[in-house]
Amino acid sequence: MSQPKNLSGNLSVLGAGVLWGTVGPAQVLTHSSAAPVTIGAARILFGGALLAAFVLLADRAAFRSLTRRAWPPLLAAAAATGIFQAAFMTSVSRTGAAVATALTFGIAPVSTGLCQRVVLKVPLTRMWAAGTAAAVTGVALMSVPGGSAHADPLGLALGIVAGGCFGVYTVSAKRLVDDRVPMPAAVSLTLLVGSLILLPWFLAGAAGLAEPRTAGLVAWLAGATTALAYMLFVTGLRRTTAATAATLSLAEPLVACLLGVLILGERMSPPVTAGALVLLGGLVLVSVPFERVRPRRARLLRQS
Numbered sequence: 001m002s003q004p005k006n007l008s009g010n011l012s013v014l015g016a017g018v019l020w021g022t023v024g025p026a027q028v029l030t031h032s033s034a035a036p037v038t039i040g041a042a043r044i045l046f047g048g049a050l051l052a053a054f055v056l057l058a059d060r061a062a063f064r065s066l067t068r069r070a071w072p073p074l075l076a077a078a079a080a081t082g083i084f085q086a087a088f089m090t091s092v093s094r095t096g097a098a099v100a101t102a103l104t105f106g107i108a109p110v111s112t113g114l115c116q117r118v119v120l121k122v123p124l125t126r127m128w129a130a131g132t133a134a135a136v137t138g139v140a141l142m143s144v145p146g147g148s149a150h151a152d153p154l155g156l157a158l159g160i161v162a163g164g165c166f167g168v169y170t171v172s173a174k175r176l177v178d179d180r181v182p183m184p185a186a187v188s189l190t191l192l193v194g195s196l197i198l199l200p201w202f203l204a205g206a207a208g209l210a211e212p213r214t215a216g217l218v219a220w221l222a223g224a225t226t227a228l229a230y231m232l233f234v235t236g237l238r239r240t241t242a243a244t245a246a247t248l249s250l251a252e253p254l255v256a257c258l259l260g261v262l263i264l265g266e267r268m269s270p271p272v273t274a275g276a277l278v279l280l281g282g283l284v285l286v287s288v289p290f291e292r293v294r295p296r297r298a299r300l301l302r303q304s
Contacts, residue, residue, distance in 0.1 A: 009239025013248040016233035019225045020105075021255025024097030026221065027089065028264055032214040036093045038205030040085030041198035042218045047226025048191025054227075055184045062185035070181045077172035078190040082197030084165035087158040094155030098266050099276070101256035103139065103156060106279040107163025108170070109246035110135050115171040116242060134282020141275025166249070173234050174242040183234045191226065250280060 032039060055062050066074070091100040110132050116122040139156065169190075176186050195202070209218060237245055257276070260266040 009236040010244065010248060012232045012236030013240060013245045014236075014251050016229040016236065017105075017249045017251030018255050019229040019232070020249075021101065021252040022259065023088075023221060023225050024092045024101045024256045025259040025264055026217055026225075027092050028097045028260075030213050030217040032208070032217055033211065034208035034214050035201065035205045036089030037086045037198055037201040038208065039214070039218065039221070040089040041195055041202035042209055043221040043226050044081055044085055044191045044198075045195035045202065046218060046222035047230070048188050048195060050222060050227040051184060051188035051231070052192065055182075055188055058184075059182070062182040063189075065182055066185060066189075067181075070176060070179065070186065073172040073175045073179075074181075074186055074190060075193065077169050077176070077186075078193035079197065080165040080168035080172065081190050081194030084162050084169065085194070086198060086201070087165065088162040091155045091158040091162060094152040095159065096260065096266050097264060098253075098257040098260035099272060100155065100159050101260075102253040102276040102279065103159035104162040105166065105249050105252045106135060106138065106276070107160055108166040108249055109243070111164040111167025112170050112242055112246040113167075115167045119171050119175070120242075131282040131284070135279050138275040138277075138279025138282060141271050141278060167246070170237075170242050170245055170249075174237050174245075177234060177237045183238075184231065187230050187234055191230070247284065250284070253280065 027036070027039065088100065088104055091104065094100075095103075113122075113124060113132075117124050139160070173183075173187075173190075177183060208214060233245070236248075240248075253276070
């Protein structure tokens with residue numbers, strides 16, 4: 001029974017990663033005049049409102065069942081969500097969808113490992129150290145200019161910040177899931193509270209959101225890549241580990257890179273391409289649960 005459950009959890013997280021992979025390309029394709037932070041604020045504000053409306057219609061008692069114990073991880077997830085939107089959207093606008101997404105979600109498994117160590121007391125392994133070294137090397141290569149992918153230092157730095165926020169969100173959400181918190185209510189609150197961090201930028205650029213192209217972009221981002229994707233992600237966390245979820249989130253940069261090259265015509269220089277491959281390859285080392293292999297090998301030795 002555990003294998004089908006794990007499979008369904010993995011597929012849920014993978015589905016979220018595929019939807020998230022469309023965020024950067026959609027932002028670039030739209031050519032919106034609205035500021036990236038304004039779009040990010042609108043995304044989580046309206047996405048959170050959609051989820052909150054669903055919860056109120058389906059189970060009004062869900063919000064009241066949130067205990068005091070749930071609020072620390074919930075607020076941490078909310079802060080990570082708000083900062084992530086500002087950092088990631090700005091990184092996309094400065095470096096392009098392919099590089100920004102590869103960097104952000106390449107860093108994500110590393111940040112998840114660090115957060116697990118601090119919050120959940122999960123020890124760091126040699127494989128994690130090797131993967132981290134590869135990730136740093138990949139970031140260094142991605143900072144080499146060339147091609148149509150812009151190696152903007154601030155954009156790269158913001159991509160790293162966004163990747164760190166993803167780790168904070170994943171571990172916070174995992175703690176909420178393990179505590180059996182009603183996740184639709186919790187996720188809607190993390191989005192709504194996170195949007196308050198970006199409220200000044202939202203109010204300052206709200207007029208630009210009325211443009212038809214921008215309105216369509218926000219509708220897609222709020223409905224598909226926020227309300228639906230976040231629920232798929234936390235649903236998957238019920239049946240898989242945070243480390244596995246971080247690994248599966250690497251579907252996002254792969255989707256974004258594919259869309260960036262095939263649809264947006266982005267061309268990455270050889271150093272940037274090599275950096276992305278080294279970064280993603282190193283982070284597979286971080287995320288693959290090698291500790292599961294050893295007990296199985298030990299059982300086989302005993303049986304022989």
